Amino acid sequence: MEIKNDLVLCPNGHYYNAAVHSACPICGGKAAQGGAGNFPPTERPGTGPALPPTGGVPGGAGNFPPTEDPRHSAGGAVSGVGPTEPASNWSAGGGVNPFSQPTMIGGDLAAAGQVDPVVGWLVCVDGPVRGTDWRLHAGYNYIGREVGDIHIQGDNQISREKHAMVAYHHKNRTYYVGPAEGRNIIEVNDEPVFNATKLNSHDVITIGTTKLMFVPLCGEKFAWDQEQ
Numbered sequence: 001m002e003i004k005n006d007l008v009l010c011p012n013g014h015y016y017n018a019a020v021h022s023a024c025p026i027c028g029g030k031a032a033q034g035g036a037g038n039f040p041p042t043e044r045p046g047t048g049p050a051l052p053p054t055g056g057v058p059g060g061a062g063n064f065p066p067t068e069d070p071r072h073s074a075g076g077a078v079s080g081v082g083p084t085e086p087a088s089n090w091s092a093g094g095g096v097n098p099f100s101q102p103t104m105i106g107g108d109l110a111a112a113g114q115v116d117p118v119v120g121w122l123v124c125v126d127g128p129v130r131g132t133d134w135r136l137h138a139g140y141n142y143i144g145r146e147v148g149d150i151h152i153q154g155d156n157q158i159s160r161e162k163h164a165m166v167a168y169h170h171k172n173r174t175y176y177v178g179p180a181e182g183r184n185i186i187e188v189n190d191e192p193v194f195n196a197t198k199l200n201s202h203d204v205i206t207i208g209t210t211k212l213m214f215v216p217l218c219g220e221k222f223a224w225d226q227e228q
Helices: 025-033
Strands: 007-009 015-017 109-111 118-126 133-137 139-144 164-169 174-179 186-188 191-193 197-199 204-207 210-216
Touching: 118 164, 133 139, 133 164, 164 204, 174 186, 174 191, 174 210
Parallel strands: none
Antiparallel strands: 007 015, 118 133, 118 210, 139 164, 164 174, 174 197, 186 191, 186 204, 204 210
16 A cells, blocks of 8 residues: 655644544644653654764764765775785885786896806706606705705605705816705715715705716806906
């Protein structure tokens, strides 16, 4: 059943639906009680007291303040997701996007715009990561299961870090291998190694259950520090 709305203002300031009541029901209630009653004048819908300058719209409906920008907090600071930053400002300090930089495996930046060059490789020929290769750089290259220049994951017989090391001495262009802090003995060509031992091309280093073939780059025919 449809109920019609026909708001009428009575002489006493009450709004009532004339489609339902023939006279003001509020005034009729007062008369029946024999007194003025406690009913305040009906307020026109959509009106209310004016709000102070800092909230609401004067003359607007109710006491609701204006809707704030969802990006701003009560203190006025911008919150939430702001505009997309350019790719060159990925870090909070304005640093360069790391994904835009070339990836160097086994080597670090020696200086701005300068790379610590590769001097050889270790290639896994047997073990959990068979077929994987790692770059060697000048100086010490530490071998570990999780930490170091060369990570050999999946071989629990290799210490977490500094199990062994491979080194390149640029002055005489020679390579060495030796134990570091690992508990298990390493071998070169199936012979145990207890001190630093010279490495030759295609020697096989056994560390845990992993075998690593050594492939040099520098030697009599080439070195990074030679006259070009």
